[in-house]
Amino acid sequence: MRATTIHAPFDIRLSEVPDPVIEAPTDAVVKIVAGCICGSDLWPYRGENKITPGSRIGHEYVGIVQEVGADVRTVRPGDFVVTPFVASDGTCPNCLAGFQSACQNLVGIGSDQADGGQGEFAKVPMADGTLVATPGVPDDALVPSLLTLSDVMGTGWHAARSARVKAGDTVVVVGDGAVGLCGVLAASRMGAERVLALSRHESRQEIARQFGATHIIAERGEEAKAAVLELTAGVGADAVLECVGTDQSFSTAFDVARPGSTVGFVGVPHGVELPLRRMFRTNVGLAGGMAPARQYLPELMADVLSGAINPGLVFDAELPLEDVAEGYKMMHERRAIKVLLRP
Amino acid sequence: MRATTIHAPFDIRLSEVPDPVIEAPTDAVVKIVAGCICGSDLWPYRGENKITPGSRIGHEYVGIVQEVGADVRTVRPGDFVVTPFVASDGTCPNCLAGFQSACQNLVGIGSDQADGGQGEFAKVPMADGTLVATPGVPDDALVPSLLTLSDVMGTGWHAARSARVKAGDTVVVVGDGAVGLCGVLAASRMGAERVLALSRHESRQEIARQFGATHIIAERGEEAKAAVLELTAGVGADAVLECVGTDQSFSTAFDVARPGSTVGFVGVPHGVELPLRRMFRTNVGLAGGMAPARQYLPELMADVLSGAINPGLVFDAELPLEDVAEGYKMMHERRAIKVLLRP
Incomplete structure (x- = not known):
């Protein structure tokens, strides 16, 4: 064969x-x-x-x-x-x-x-x-x-489950690859009220919308953080899905997570240094892994x-x-x- | 005054x-x-x-x-x-x-x-x-x-809550300071079936027992890991409470946590490097922080x-x-x- x-x-x-x-x-x-x-x-x-x-x-x-x-x-x-x-x-x-x-x-x-x-x-x-x-x-x-x-769908689902998405939540999805897009779909299917997809590619934004994204955030880094905080009265998202695996994407994920929430991660981490002191201060947890x-x-x-x-x-x-x-x-x-x- | x-x-x-x-x-x-x-x-x-x-x-x-x-x-x-x-x-x-x-x-x-x-x-x-x-x-x-x-009791409780201790669990508590001991009490109160307290000080072991510890593990590092794995058929604990905050204590905590479980941490981290790749592979999460x-x-x-x-x-x-x-x-x-x- x-x-x-x-x-x-x-x-x-x-x-x-x-x-x-x-x-x-x-x-x-x-x-x-x-x-x-x-x-x-x-x-x-x-x-x-x-x-x-x-x-x-x-x-x-x-x-x-x-x-x-x-x-x-x-x-x-x-x-x-x-x-x-x-x-x-x-x-x-x-x-x-x-x-x-x-x-x-x-x-x-x-x-x-x-x-x-x-x-x-x-x-x-x-x-x-x-x-x-x-x-x-x-x-x-x-x-x-x-x-x-x-x-990919099982992995996006795992990101949302790990982040403990629940009905009514505001959810941020970091990453617009196939897994991130499936994460948008998962969060939406789990009843999230608002799904904020970080994406700067038009074709991916379009799929994100079809999958239930209510907001597209094309900014990155500090600007993405500012955009999420503005949409959440300065508090941050109820759940965050990390679907990339780089130090920058993890950093953004923790930047936009509200105190007490969980970052669900499924991107294989490459060169990531976790902000542990900050996680301590804000009680933002990390869960997930290989789906x-x-x-x-x-x-x-x-x-x-x-x-x-x-x-x-x-x-x-x-x-x-x-x-x-x-x-x-x-x-x-x-x-x-x-x-x-x-x- | x-x-x-x-x-x-x-x-x-x-x-x-x-x-x-x-x-x-x-x-x-x-x-x-x-x-x-x-x-x-x-x-x-x-x-x-x-x-x-x-x-x-x-x-x-x-x-x-x-x-x-x-x-x-x-x-x-x-x-x-x-x-x-x-x-x-x-x-x-x-x-x-x-x-x-x-x-x-x-x-x-x-x-x-x-x-x-x-x-x-x-x-x-x-x-x-x-x-x-x-x-x-x-x-x-x-x-x-x-x-x-x-x-301390609120903090020990937070460690157990963050680690999602539930009735019937086998729980490991890393740290025998006042917070760790309160973590033993919390896990026991939450219905853990077995509470394994890592302690090498007799006076603390005694309090741990009074607080519901069913097993005292006096070993450290690799030997502590071996002891927990032997008690859990090689699988690891259902929940782990990290009540110290050092790199060694975090390492032990992840060593003894079963796949899919959560390490609840309340010790202010000092010089800790998280085993992120390993967390990915085993789906062991981290939650907790300032109680x-x-x-x-x-x-x-x-x-x-x-x-x-x-x-x-x-x-x-x-x-x-x-x-x-x-x-x-x-x-x-x-x-x-x-x-x-x-x-």
């Missing part, structure tokens, strides 16, 4: 690789219907993360189960499934507590141990603990939204199937799998927010 | 100072029944904080209201009151949200603007927003426990008056106010956990 491999910075190829086969009795093999490129795939692409030449890449996909091992109970051939970006056993204490992303037997998708999502087929380890099937094979129009549940996408899948899947949310709008480009290298280029050059790939 | 002043490191004096008088119509004057020395008073005492020679010190006391300004509504002369360690207006958005320690008009007790608690009398600003009166004048035996509500003692006062006062909690046990020494300098010496030399002062 064909799958995406990375060989050096900016060197993405569609390569011939062995077909996946069931090895453990808990494995499943899935025929990929759609995969996509994640913002975090751009780190190795840009050479910011170490690359093992020829390694597989991509960790988001949906597909149809082809074959399952003898011990798999919850999915069967023909099921349409969403695969979260990490595989989890579903039975360890961390999984049982809903933190499948800290599973004691965690396996990253798109790693040595589990095929990536930018290919034709994928073997999924610990299928029962990992995959969630739709009630029937969904309409093709729902595929983009279902695909977001493998990562337990698996935890949220049943709930968010129901919302997608009912039409309550349409996170698939974050995909503003769709390419055939052959053009995967072009997809990376588009995202790197910010010509696309998020690229969907069809094998 | 006489009140405690600090002149240089290790130079504590009982000095003659002007009697407090009502200036603003929202002021009250309180005759101090009991005050005490806080662990944080030891920072200037040891020269770790800057000292203005001759400045007042001490921020914990209870007493009898002597006189109130024309606008004071909630307390009147003769009332026995607890004064939290910061004065708050009770009407700003942060106070209304329960974070009086982030009041927009915050005044520190024992500062230029409000008399300290290690003296004979104290003027209290914003009396209605700050003071809480007992239903009648309480039995003298209850004075130590009521006194802890001005700071809104005022928020918890009504609830904790009821618990003290009913005998449900007896936090006054943290006082293992009582001195007349004249001996305040000796009190500091005893705490500095760790001959006392916490010293109560009677004017």
Whole structure:
């Protein structure tokens, strides 16, 4: 089969690789219907993360189960499934507590141990603990939204949950990438009265509005802080979603959080120094991390199937799998927010 | 009147100072029944904080209201009151949200603007927003426990609340000072099934046990971590209270926190570098800060008056106010956990 491999910075190829086969009795093999490129795939692409030449890449996909091992109970051939970006056993204490992303037997998708999502087929380890099937094979129009549940929508949802968004809140979302936009959608879906999206890109502002942003703040740094404080009578936001991961974005997040609130963070932190003394003084907490996408899948899947949310709008480009290298280029050059790939 | 002043490191004096008088119509004057020395008073005492020679010190006391300004509504002369360690207006958005320690008009007790608690009398600003009166004048035996509500018990409670302790939890408390011990009591009162107190001092272990600690862990660092993991099947504690504020204590706190849990912190951080990447990976959050003692006062006062909690046990020494300098010496030399002062 064909799958995406990375060989050096900016060197993405569609390569011939062995077909996946069931090895453990808990494995499943899935025929990929759609995969996509994640913002975090751009780190190795840009050479910011170490690359093992020829390694597989991509960790988001949906597909149809082809074959399952003898011990798999919850999915069967023909099921349409969403695969979260990490595989989890579903039975360890961390999984049982809903933190499948800290599973004691965690396996990253798109790693040595589990095929990536930018290919034709994928073997999924610990299928029962990992995959969630739709009630029937969904309409093709729902595929983009279902695909977001493998990562970005679950991650945006986690930011909002971690920030303890509740009905009536004023929420600030820092970051207008696919995750930040999904954070806007999550906050809105959780009943936030005002959702303030920090964004200076018109195409992203437009999606933010469609996702429920009531205010767009195009300023940055001190000016963004001033804008939020003006909108909140000088108090700050009830909840803040940090969806970037840089020192500046964290700083802005704490700048606009009201005393006693929580910054929910899901951007992998890069070079961040937390303002701990200030957190002490203002009682602004920090919660979040790698999203337990698996935890949220049943709930968010129901919302997608009912039409309550349409996170698939974050995909503003769709390419055939052959053009995967072009997809990376588009995202790197910010010509696309998020690229969907069809094998 | 006489009140405690600090002149240089290790130079504590009982000095003659002007009697407090009502200036603003929202002021009250309180005759101090009991005050005490806080662990944080030891920072200037040891020269770790800057000292203005001759400045007042001490921020914990209870007493009898002597006189109130024309606008004071909630307390009147003769009332026995607890004064939290910061004065708050009770009407700003942060106070209304329960974070009086982030009041927009915050005044520190024992500062230029409000008399300290290690003296004979104290003027209290914003009396209605700050003071809480007992239903009648309480039995003298209850004075130590009521006194802890001005700071250490409220702070220990805040650590447990911030860490989201719930019934049935396994809780680790890092720190065996008065605040840590009150954290043990708080966790126990909140229904924790197991409270693991990190302590290597026998007298403190004994109080921890009286406060509900089910396990004493005398080890530190890696060995403390191993002990907690062994007691929790390798998973870690459901909630962790950080009641010290050093880099090592924070490190231990994150070492023993299970994925998805929260470290509640109330120790003023000194030179702490947070393990942000690790927090991301394990979804261990951080919440807390300067305790809104005022928020918890009504609830904790009821618990003290009913005998449900007896936090006054943290006082293992009582001195007349004249001996305040000796009190500091005893705490500095760790001959006392916490010293109560009677004017």
